[in-house]
Amino acid sequence: MIPLRDSVRSRRFPLITVFLIAANALVFFFELSLNARELTVFITNWGFTPLTLFGGGGAPPPPFGVPGVGAGTVPGTVTLITSTFIHAGPLHIIGNMLFLWVFGDNVEDRLGRLPFLAFYLLAGIGANVTHALAGPGSDVPVIGASGAVAGVLGAYFIAYPRARVTSLVFLGVFVTVARVPAVIFLVLWFAYQLLMGLLAIGAAGQVVAWWAHIGGFAIGALVYLALRGGRSQRVH
Numbered sequence: 001m002i003p004l005r006d007s008v009r010s011r012r013f014p015l016i017t018v019f020l021i022a023a024n025a026l027v028f029f030f031e032l033s034l035n036a037r038e039l040t041v042f043i044t045n046w047g048f049t050p051l052t053l054f055g056g057g058g059a060p061p062p063p064f065g066v067p068g069v070g071a072g073t074v075p076g077t078v079t080l081i082t083s084t085f086i087h088a089g090p091l092h093i094i095g096n097m098l099f100l101w102v103f104g105d106n107v108e109d110r111l112g113r114l115p116f117l118a119f120y121l122l123a124g125i126g127a128n129v130t131h132a133l134a135g136p137g138s139d140v141p142v143i144g145a146s147g148a149v150a151g152v153l154g155a156y157f158i159a160y161p162r163a164r165v166t167s168l169v170f171l172g173v174f175v176t177v178a179r180v181p182a183v184i185f186l187v188l189w190f191a192y193q194l195l196m197g198l199l200a201i202g203a204a205g206q207v208v209a210w211w212a213h214i215g216g217f218a219i220g221a222l223v224y225l226a227l228r229g230g231r232s233q234r235v236h
Contacts, residue, residue, distance in 0.1 A: 001185060002168040003102040004177070008160055014105035016113045020120060021097050024145055027085045028093050045074050047141030048083035050132035052076035079141075084124035086143040096145040102165070103156045104149075110159050111227065119227075123151020123220045130215020134197075147212035150193075154220025157186045159228070190217055 031039055053076035074082070087093035108116040127147020132138075156163075163182040168175055197210035 001165075001170070001180065001188070003099060003185070004166045004168065006102055006106065006160075006166070006182065007164040007179070008106045010105045010109045012109065014108050016117045016120075017100060017104035017108050020104070020117075020145075021100060024085050024087065024093060024097060028087050031086065043086060043141050043143055046079055046082045047086055047143040048079040048128045048132075049076065049141045050136050050138045052079070053129075053132050054136045080125045080128045081121055083128060083141070083143050084121075084145045084148045087145070088143060092144060096149050099149050100145065100152060104152050106160060106163075107152050107155045107224075111155075111224075115227070119155070119220075119223060120148050120152065122223060123154075123216050124148030126219035127151065127209075127212040127216030130219075131209045131212035134201075134211040142209050142212065144209070147209070147216035150213045150216030151220030151223070153186055153189065154217040154222075155224035156182065157190075157217075158221050158224050190214070193217070 031042065034042060087096065104116075104120075107119075111119055124145070124147050127150060128142065131142055131147070161183040164179045165182050165185045167178060167180050167185060169178045169180070193210055193213040196208070197214050200208075200210050
């Protein structure tokens with residue numbers, strides 16, 4: 001299912017949500033300006049590599065011997081955040097930003113602008129740490145906002161369980177539009193991430209950080225519960 005919009009209208013303009021989408025877009029346009037080797041260096045340095053966090057060192061040296069921005073000097077603790085603003089391609093960023101646009105404005109509305117920004121970054125950090133715990137020896141850089149966005153989904157799950165999400169639903173070769181209860185949409189989304197994460201244990205060559213999605217969702221729900229006391233919004 002692909003979300004298109006939800007039934008909850010924000011009470012004010014979602015400034016931070018728009019800012020985060022714009023920041024991700026600007027970084028992606030910068031990536032498009034790089035050639036293949038420069039892009040590899042950029043991702044190597046600013047993407048999050050679990051080995052750099054647990055190994056206590058900086059980012060691994062740039063491949064191909066090509067110097068890049070911050071080559072070999074970016075610590076893993078910094079890339080916990082910077083990696084969430086880097087994407088691997090158009091579909092990657094469009095998918096993440098669509099989910100952020102549909103669900104982020106309402107969570108921002110409930111938390112407030114600056115608390116939402118802090119919440120988003122914390123969810124991204126927690127998602128990356130979860131991914132690292134699942135594979136602490138990995139030397140493959142992880143990029144993408146999906147872990148942070150998963151935190152937004154976790155918060156939305158607690159805050160707006162009665163909402164409905166207008167979604168594209170794929171039924172084999174058929175595609176339809178349906179208003180799906182948010183609780184069902186998000187439970188199915190999380191169940192899929194969990195299933196794929198369990199199947200990925202011990203597998204080589206994984207290109208999706210499933211445990212970052214799982215960790216981000218759980219952290220988002222727990223942090224929202226801590227901040228808001230579990231209060232949900234009635235939706236009419």
